[in-house]
Amino acid sequence: MEQRRGPGPLSESLDALLSASVRSRADGGPPIPDRARDHDDFGRLERAVEALAEAHRRLRGENAGLRRKVEEKARRIRTLEEKLLQANQKRQDVAKRIDELATQLDHLDAQLARAQE
Numbered sequence: 001m002e003q004r005r006g007p008g009p010l011s012e013s014l015d016a017l018l019s020a021s022v023r024s025r026a027d028g029g030p031p032i033p034d035r036a037r038d039h040d041d042f043g044r045l046e047r048a049v050e051a052l053a054e055a056h057r058r059l060r061g062e063n064a065g066l067r068r069k070v071e072e073k074a075r076r077i078r079t080l081e082e083k084l085l086q087a088n089q090k091r092q093d094v095a096k097r098i099d100e101l102a103t104q105l106d107h108l109d110a111q112l113a114r115a116q117e
Helices: 009-021 035-116
Strands: none
Touching: none
């Protein structure tokens, strides 16, 4: 087995390459893409997109449920409005009938008063 000695020319070249890969435009060198960081960024982006898609699916389902509830409430409101109209019509009919009966009672009272005279 070969024993390793201190840093050699290959190691120094690799160190120079690695230090160059992290240079920025401010240091005067062109940026060299960091593939591992790009991969991590794409992984984060992929997870964010998946989370957003899942939230979208969940909210679409929730929205559909809420729309069904709104439609049920609207049907219930229409039914109650129809019943209210019927009840108001019935109340008006009853009030009219009571007025007619009161008029008949007044008429009978008048006839009775004339008959007793």
